[in-house]
Amino acid sequence: MFSHWWKFGRDRITDVDLFSDGSESAAETLSQAIRAAASQEPDADGGVLFGQLRGTVVGLRYYTGVVNRGEMVGLVREPHNPYDKNAVMVTNVLGRQVGHIRKELAAAMAHVMDNDLAKVEGVVYSGTNNSFSMPVTLSFLGSEENKDAVVKHMASRGFRLDADGGGAAGAKGRSFGSPGSSFSFKKGMTIPLTAEELKNAFDNLFEGLMQSKDGEKEAAESVATPLLPHQKQALSWMCARENKDVLPPFWEKRGDLYYNSLTCFSAKEIPERVRGGILADDMGLGKTLTTIALILTNFHQGKPLPVEICDGPFSPTKAKNKSQECFKLQGSSSAVNSAGESSHCSAIPKEDVIDAADVVLVEDEPQKSTSKEKHKPTKRKPSKEGPVLLEDLDFAAALSCATSETRPKKKKTTKESKLKQSVEMSVSESTEDFSAKATLIVCPLSVLSNWLDQFEQHLRSNVKLNIYLYYGSERNRSKTFLSSQDVVITTYNVLSTDFGNKSPLHGINWLRVVLDEGHIIRNPNAQMSKAVLELRAQRRWILSGTPIQNSVKDLWMLLAFLRLKPFDVREWWNRVIQRPVIQGDRAGLQNLQNLVKCITLRRTKNSEVNGRRLVSLPKKTVYVEQVELSPREREEYELARNEGRLTIGRYVAEGSVLRNYADVLAILMRLRQYCCHPDLIGKIATDLATADTPAELRQRLMEKMRLVLASGSDEECSVCLDSIRMPVITHCAHVYCRPCIAQVISSEQKARCPLCRSEIKTSELVEFPPPEEMEDEKSVNSDRWRASSKVQALMGNLLRLRSEDVNIKCLVVSQFTRFLTVLQTPLREHGFSFVRLDGTMSQKKRTQIIQEFQSSAADSPKVMLLSLKAGGVGLNLTAASRVFLMDPAWNPATEEQCIDRCHRLGQERNVVVTKFIVKDSVEENMVKIQKKKQDLVEKAFGSTNTDRKTSRIDDIRALLEV
DNA sequence: ACCGCCGGGTGCC
DNA sequence: ACCGCCGGGTGCC
Numbered sequence: 001m002f003s004h005w006w007k008f009g010r011d012r013i014t015d016v017d018l019f020s021d022g023s024e025s026a027a028e029t030l031s032q033a034i035r036a037a038a039s040q041e042p043d044a045d046g047g048v049l050f051g052q053l054r055g056t057v058v059g060l061r062y063y064t065g066v067v068n069r070g071e072m073v074g075l076v077r078e079p080h081n082p083y084d085k086n087a088v089m090v091t092n093v094l095g096r097q098v099g100h101i102r103k104e105l106a107a108a109m110a111h112v113m114d115n116d117l118a119k120v121e122g123v124v125y126s127g128t129n130n131s132f133s134m135p136v137t138l139s140f141l142g143s144e145e146n147k148d149a150v151v152k153h154m155a156s157r158g159f160r161l162d163a164d165g166g167g168a169a170g171a172k173g174r175s176f177g178s179p180g181s182s183f184s185f186k187k188g189m190t191i192p193l194t195a196e197e198l199k200n201a202f203d204n205l206f207e208g209l210m211q212s213k214d215g216e217k218e219a220a221e222s223v224a225t226p227l228l229p230h231q232k233q234a235l236s237w238m239c240a241r242e243n244k245d246v247l248p249p250f251w252e253k254r255g256d257l258y259y260n261s262l263t264c265f266s267a268k269e270i271p272e273r274v275r276g277g278i279l280a281d282d283m284g285l286g287k288t289l290t291t292i293a294l295i296l297t298n299f300h301q302g303k304p305l306p307v308e309i310c311d312g313p314f315s316p317t318k319a320k321n322k323s324q325e326c327f328k329l330q331g332s333s334s335a336v337n338s339a340g341e342s343s344h345c346s347a348i349p350k351e352d353v354i355d356a357a358d359v360v361l362v363e364d365e366p367q368k369s370t371s372k373e374k375h376k377p378t379k380r381k382p383s384k385e386g387p388v389l390l391e392d393l394d395f396a397a398a399l400s401c402a403t404s405e406t407r408p409k410k411k412k413t414t415k416e417s418k419l420k421q422s423v424e425m426s427v428s429e430s431t432e433d434f435s436a437k438a439t440l441i442v443c444p445l446s447v448l449s450n451w452l453d454q455f456e457q458h459l460r461s462n463v464k465l466n467i468y469l470y471y472g473s474e475r476n477r478s479k480t481f482l483s484s485q486d487v488v489i490t491t492y493n494v495l496s497t498d499f500g501n502k503s504p505l506h507g508i509n510w511l512r513v514v515l516d517e518g519h520i521i522r523n524p525n526a527q528m529s530k531a532v533l534e535l536r537a538q539r540r541w542i543l544s545g546t547p548i549q550n551s552v553k554d555l556w557m558l559l560a561f562l563r564l565k566p567f568d569v570r571e572w573w574n575r576v577i578q579r580p581v582i583q584g585d586r587a588g589l590q591n592l593q594n595l596v597k598c599i600t601l602r603r604t605k606n607s608e609v610n611g612r613r614l615v616s617l618p619k620k621t622v623y624v625e626q627v628e629l630s631p632r633e634r635e636e637y638e639l640a641r642n643e644g645r646l647t648i649g650r651y652v653a654e655g656s657v658l659r660n661y662a663d664v665l666a667i668l669m670r671l672r673q674y675c676c677h678p679d680l681i682g683k684i685a686t687d688l689a690t691a692d693t694p695a696e697l698r699q700r701l702m703e704k705m706r707l708v709l710a711s712g713s714d715e716e717c718s719v720c721l722d723s724i725r726m727p728v729i730t731h732c733a734h735v736y737c738r739p740c741i742a743q744v745i746s747s748e749q750k751a752r753c754p755l756c757r758s759e760i761k762t763s764e765l766v767e768f769p770p771p772e773e774m775e776d777e778k779s780v781n782s783d784r785w786r787a788s789s790k791v792q793a794l795m796g797n798l799l800r801l802r803s804e805d806v807n808i809k810c811l812v813v814s815q816f817t818r819f820l821t822v823l824q825t826p827l828r829e830h831g832f833s834f835v836r837l838d839g840t841m842s843q844k845k846r847t848q849i850i851q852e853f854q855s856s857a858a859d860s861p862k863v864m865l866l867s868l869k870a871g872g873v874g875l876n877l878t879a880a881s882r883v884f885l886m887d888p889a890w891n892p893a894t895e896e897q898c899i900d901r902c903h904r905l906g907q908e909r910n911v912v913v914t915k916f917i918v919k920d921s922v923e924e925n926m927v928k929i930q931k932k933k934q935d936l937v938e939k940a941f942g943s944t945n946t947d948r949k950t951s952r953i954d955d956i957r958a959l960l961e962v
Numbered sequence: 963a964c965c966g967c968c969g970g971g972t973g974c975c
Numbered sequence: 976a977c978c979g980c981c982g983g984g985t986g987c988c
Contacts (some may be wrong), residue, residue, distance in 0.1 A: 057987095058987045058988080059986095059988065060987085061986095061987090062987065062988090078988075081987085081988055083987080083988045084987090086988085087988045088986085088988085089988085099987070099988090100987050100988045101987095101988085102987080102988090103987075104986060106988075132986080132987085133987085234978045408981030638977095
């Protein structure tokens with residue numbers, strides 16, 4: 001009755017159902033259906049070339065901005081220009097004004113630009129023979145649906161848009177505006193990259209970036225831990241990045257000028273150097289240690305950081321320090337050092353210890369800080385003016401339509417001050433700015449305590465470093481105090497909370513800013529990202545094990561933070577790198593690769609130096625342990641399974657599988673829960689159609705959304721293809737970012753869900769529910785506690801292990817926190833001391849639990865109950881050498897990540913992982929899908945829109961196929 | 963700008 | 976003198 005549900009329009013009834021192997025052809029039909037639906041979405045990248053035309057830039061003599069032959073120029077609407085509300089300003093790469101578009105053309109363009117019908121980009125291909133005007137080639141780009149309107153409008157004003165390239169209109173893989181590629185296009189053919197090539201190239205973007213030619217550098221004496229060879233290499237590279245005067249990528253010296261070969265921009269001043277870069281080593285290779293070594297080894301002029309040396313390793317001072325650090329860890333704000341303590345310390349004369357006076361002398365020498373102080377408020381203002389400025393602050397301020405009369409002036413100030421800044425920077429090439437002293441480390445809360453631990457662990461015990469934890473409500477907000485520290489550590493949250501509220505962190509001229517787990521600032525709209533961009537620093541570093549998560553787009557934020565000219569301005573990044581790469585342009589990809597190579601060092605666990613692995617981790621073995629259900633459990637399971645078949649069978653009959661896929665997930669979820677323990681099953685999600693009241697419907701939708709998110713299948717929004725921000729759920733139970741879906745709805749008269757094409761309305765969107773209340777132990781009835789086959793399998797293992805080695809520690813991991821709760825009972829019964837770590841715990845609690853677990857004391861806990869999603873990367877649980885994965889996850893990477901929490905640097909034992917899989921169940925199918933997903937991840941290149949959609953669709957397909 | 967345009971001065975040739 | 980012509984002033988938007 002139900003078994004043929006995949007086979008639309010087929011006569012032969014085959015036994016294909018959710019719970020056995022899916023048929024490929026049936027799945028194909030489904031995926032095609034979804035693909036067809038998805039292809040109706042507007043193309044988010046809107047990269048169709050409508051045509052080009054030759055225009056004139058006039059008024060050159062009034063402005064100082066210059067352009068070279070072939071240089072790209074920016075076009076900025078100036079609706080508040082007192083002479084012409086249609087004015088379009090022309091700027092060079094630095095944002096300096098070059099001139100205006102001639103008024104007749106500007107009048108025609110204004111309409112197009114103001115209504116977002118097209119993006120207009122300009123390139124000055126040929127020079128001028130006078131100092132008053134010059135020709136410019138304008139390209140109009142946008143989404144197909146606007147093409148006609150734009151072409152007609154321009155024509156009505158007497159401007160004909162030519163599809164240049166002699167009839168080769170729409171040639172794929174062309175990149176417009178990038179002079180290099182246009183040139184090669186004209187010369188012959190630029191063969192666009194195939195998706196496969198692109199994928200490979202992109203995957204390798206961060207590979208092979210070892211800079212061993214830089215040699216190795218020893219850390220300063222104050223670093224106690226000897227560096228491994230690859231860490232010495234990293235240190236050497238980082239010091240070189242900070243100290244050496246190397247031109248940024250694509251800049252070269254041509255006579256007296258500095259020339260950028262990509263944008264064809266040139267300037268008299270040396271481009272602002274990027275002092276810093278991206279340290280993208282794999283997790284566990286010691287990015288933290290290397291960074292600590294950098295801080296201590298490379299102060300001004302390549303000398304080590306001057307530190308106080310105390311009498312002896314066991315001096316009472318150190319003990320006091322320690323206790324204070326612990327105190328601080330708990331959120332207090334007292335500094336490690338205090339004036340009183342220094343009396344206990346006596347400096348040991350040492351060669352590499354610079355007298356503190358050296359530093360004090362030059363402290364307030366440059367006037368730089370004051371001049372920067374002045375323009376600071378100007379720069380920051382635009383961000384306060386509301387959500388209009390969605391992109392890069394500076395760029396938006398300079399290029400977006402001004403909304404008030406005062407804006408154009410502000411823009412100018414910004415640009416000028418920016419320029420001034422770069423001039424100042426070039427001056428400081430010769431005379432280093434010694435006023436900056438402190439390094440600011442910004443990290444996610446979850447690794448904050450790790451930094452403190454690591455400083456403690458890697459510093460020589462007689463070295464006194466001023467570390468201040470800028471966290472907690474009692475934090476000291478004094479700028480003088482903060483800037484006098486050696487190191488200030490804070491979190492992204494604190495930074496963005498402070499931002500815009502007289503943030504002391506933003507008023508300090510930092511020697512160095514380090515972003516730990518820097519990939520988390522990839523969303524340029526986030527307040528956090530804005531806060532990070534506004535930090536003032538001489539040197540900037542990004543630490544990240546996964547510098548790009550999804551696509552080229554993720555990189556922009558990193559480059560913007562590093563202030564890599566000119567790509568810190570979004571437009572130039574888009575034009576020169578992002579669009580060419582997405583369109584498959586070889587030159588664009590080459591440029592991207594060069595760019596990344598210049599500023600990144602990345603080694604993986606598998607990298608080898610001179611034929612030897614960088615780090616040798618203990619062996620890791622993964623076992624799958626099959627669990628047989630007891631007859632009674634099997635009976636219950638089969639009952640639920642059949643119920644699920646019926647429901648899904650009905651959807652198939654109605655042709656509504658896609659619209660109800662949240663329900664499909666819910667059914668799978670129930671089965672997965674049965675596999676673990678019968679008590680995990682919560683309220684059964686009823687069909688939406690049976691909801692009586694709107695409130696009830698709302699409640700159900702929220703439940704569904706929780707399910708969808710909990711199932712781990714829907715981490716991204718199908719509209720923006722990015723991770724979901726401000727999640728909302730539609731009545732058809734698909735989750736999107738609120739702004740994304742709102743836009744979809746407003747752009748069509750009768751809006752349809754991009755995933756299932758059912759009708760949607762703004763008024764029917766339901767907000768993401770507040771985080772689920774943690775079920776406490778009460779919800780799992782402990783009086784009537786019963787075991788399950790899986791529980792028994794685990795307990796059998798634990799007991800055996802304990803009898804072999806009492807000190808062995810285990811991680812017991814489940815996606816269901818309720819399962820963790822269930823497991824507490826037998827653990828207690830058998831006298832295991834255990835701790836529990838899940839997503840609901842406060843950071844303070846977490847730190848405490850991790851410390852407890854990591855302790856080697858005899859009475860320390862031997863088992864940690866860990867919720868799969870708790871914590872995140874960076875968690876250090878090396879005390880455990882056994883991992884029990886109680887239930888399979890959709891995403892194998894999540895499991896890997898979890899295993900890596902103990903299989904990482906610092907692990908001394910071999911790691912044994914046991915995955916429990918219930919035989920003949922949904923879990924077995926999930927394992928198959930995991931494998932398939934792995935292949936998909938390897939095959940699907942995650943950059944172009946279509947490919948991204950395909951991979952996401954395959955994902956859904958895989959989910960449904962079970 | 964070695965242009966175009968504007969507007970004032972000028973006015974047979 | 977309601978034009979043409981001349982030559983100086985001027986010049987983005």
